[in-house]
Amino acid sequence: MDILKLQQLDAAHHLHPFNDNAALAKKGTRILSRGEGVYVWDSAGNKLLDAFAGLWCVNIGYGRKELGAAAAKQMTELAYYNSFFGCTTEPTVKLAAKIAELTPADLNHAFFSNSGSEANDTILRLVRHFWKVQDQPQKNIVIGRYNGYHGSTVAGASLGGMKGMHAQGGLPIPDIHHIEPPFWFLDGGDQSPEDYGLVAARRLESKILELGPNRVAAFIGEPIMGAIGVYIPPMTYWPEIERICRKYDVLLIADEVICGFGRTGEWFGSQYFGFTPDIMTIAKGLTSGYIPMGASLFNDRIAKVLAEQGGELAHGYTYSGHPVCAAVALENIRILQEEHIVDQARTNTGPYLQERWLALGAHPLVGESRIVGMVGALELVPNKPARKSFAERGKVGVICRDFALQLGLILRATNDSMLLSPPLTISRSEIDELIEKIWKSLDLTARELGLATPGV
Ligand code: PXG
Numbered sequence: 001m002d003i004l005k006l007q008q009l010d011a012a013h014h015l016h017p018f019n020d021n022a023a024l025a026k027k028g029t030r031i032l033s034r035g036e037g038v039y040v041w042d043s044a045g046n047k048l049l050d051a052f053a054g055l056w057c058v059n060i061g062y063g064r065k066e067l068g069a070a071a072a073k074q075m076t077e078l079a080y081y082n083s084f085f086g087c088t089t090e091p092t093v094k095l096a097a098k099i100a101e102l103t104p105a106d107l108n109h110a111f112f113s114n115s116g117s118e119a120n121d122t123i124l125r126l127v128r129h130f131w132k133v134q135d136q137p138q139k140n141i142v143i144g145r146y147n148g149y150h151g152s153t154v155a156g157a158s159l160g161g162m163k164g165m166h167a168q169g170g171l172p173i174p175d176i177h178h179i180e181p182p183f184w185f186l187d188g189g190d191q192s193p194e195d196y197g198l199v200a201a202r203r204l205e206s207k208i209l210e211l212g213p214n215r216v217a218a219f220i221g222e223p224i225m226g227a228i229g230v231y232i233p234p235m236t237y238w239p240e241i242e243r244i245c246r247k248y249d250v251l252l253i254a255d256e257v258i259c260g261f262g263r264t265g266e267w268f269g270s271q272y273f274g275f276t277p278d279i280m281t282i283a284k285g286l287t288s289g290y291i292p293m294g295a296s297l298f299n300d301r302i303a304k305v306l307a308e309q310g311g312e313l314a315h316g317y318t319y320s321g322h323p324v325c326a327a328v329a330l331e332n333i334r335i336l337q338e339e340h341i342v343d344q345a346r347t348n349t350g351p352y353l354q355e356r357w358l359a360l361g362a363h364p365l366v367g368e369s370r371i372v373g374m375v376g377a378l379e380l381v382p383n384k385p386a387r388k389s390f391a392e393r394g395k396v397g398v399i400c401r402d403f404a405l406q407l408g409l410i411l412r413a414t415n416d417s418m419l420l421s422p423p424l425t426i427s428r429s430e431i432d433e434l435i436e437k438i439w440k441s442l443d444l445t446a447r448e449l450g451l452a453t454p455g456v
Contacts, residue, residue: 035062117151223269261285
């Protein structure tokens with residue numbers, strides 16, 4: 001079918017997520033048709049370096065035939081069976097055990113879902129159930145962060161702190177509260193990042209004391225806040241959050257949907273920051289986005305209470321632990337392990353990408369260049385030394401993103417943060433191409449804004 005016809009059908013019948021659908025219908029959708037390694041091709045034949053790994057998820061890169069083969073094999077043998085009625089399937093069990101082996105500490109128990117959003121819905125319900133069956137039904141408040149992202153379902157969007165999402169559909173649901181996120185660049189003032197990290201973490205303690213420790217069930221946070229702009233907290237932040245959670249017996253939930261499966265150079269972001277969650281949310285990198293799958297992971301303490309005191313679990317999805325998804329996830333993890341892809345992100349191509357990314361901080365438009373492992377951001381600013389954002393946020397980021405696209409680079413913008421999250425398999429020469437194209441996009445953006453440009 002020709003592109004124009006597809007675009008017309010798309011405009012007539014397809015509502016796109018997180019889009020102005022009226023504007024998109026006029027402009028026409030970009031239709032992607034093929035992927036190989038770090039590149040995707042659109043149906044107009046443009047080859048694009050995907051610096052965003054789809055949507056933070058294609059960790060092993062595009063086009064790995066082994067995952068297709070694993071899906072085909074499982075579909076042919078047993079395309080579907082559920083984990084209800086005392087049943088399950090072999091890949092589902094193997095995957096639960098594999099995840100227990102990979103995750104730190106005693107996060108040994110997986111409840112499977114189809115996405116990160118659903119996994120967070122599961123967590124909200126089971127956390128409240130956990131306290132209720134221990135005669136603490138009032139301990140039902142979960143605290144998240146403003147501008148955090150935990151998904152688009154009712155619970156996910158409530159736990160997240162995106163005001164635009166709360167405005168649609170009457171969110172958040174009751175007994176969800178938020179604290180300000182840790183973002184030193186705009187919020188740290190004269191404090192050192194380390195001091196600021198402690199100050200930002202202690203906002204949780206103030207909130208717990210304000211609400212009453214006997215009311216607060218859990219705290220949820222992304223180790224690095226992704227969607228809002230890759231906010232990398234100072235190293236002091238998470239250990240202090242952990243200390244506060246332990247002090248008041250508040251469960252600590254790490255939403256590892258973006259950070260998990262190697263993004264930070266460790267298997268999980270909580271390992272990078274040196275804290276141990278009680279509960280973890282995973283999705284995206286679990287299957288490298290090849291097939292939808294998420295999971296909520298619980299530690300021994302929680303699983304024991306749920307099993308021994310929780311009664312029958314009144315919760316489950318038709319596709320919880322779907323055997324085809326589990327088979328694909330197992331193959332994805334095999335590739336991550338056998339090809340040492342997470343190690344690459346930590347010790348080889350990761351440090352090279354970091355060095356080159358940080359050097360972009362020299363550009364006059366860039367107020368801060370930040371990166372951990374293979375996830376980073378450039379903060380575009382009007383006045384380099386001032387650590388202030390543009391008066392109208394988001395306009396310059398879009399200009400830069402559009403220039404990047406013209407140069408054959410998919411680069412995501414949130415506000416005026418340019419976001420980086422490439423496949424972890426990106427090579428040195430591909431990193432060179434990426435950096436060169438970003439520098440050119442920054443130059444073109446600066447020129448459009450009437451700023452002097454130093455050239456590549
Ligand atoms: N938690 C985190 C930390 C996420 O980044 C979810 C949960 C929800 O996962 P699902 O699989 O339900 O989408 C996510 C998803 C963006 C963007 O604009 C980010 C996500 C999803 C959509 C858009 O960066 N992350």
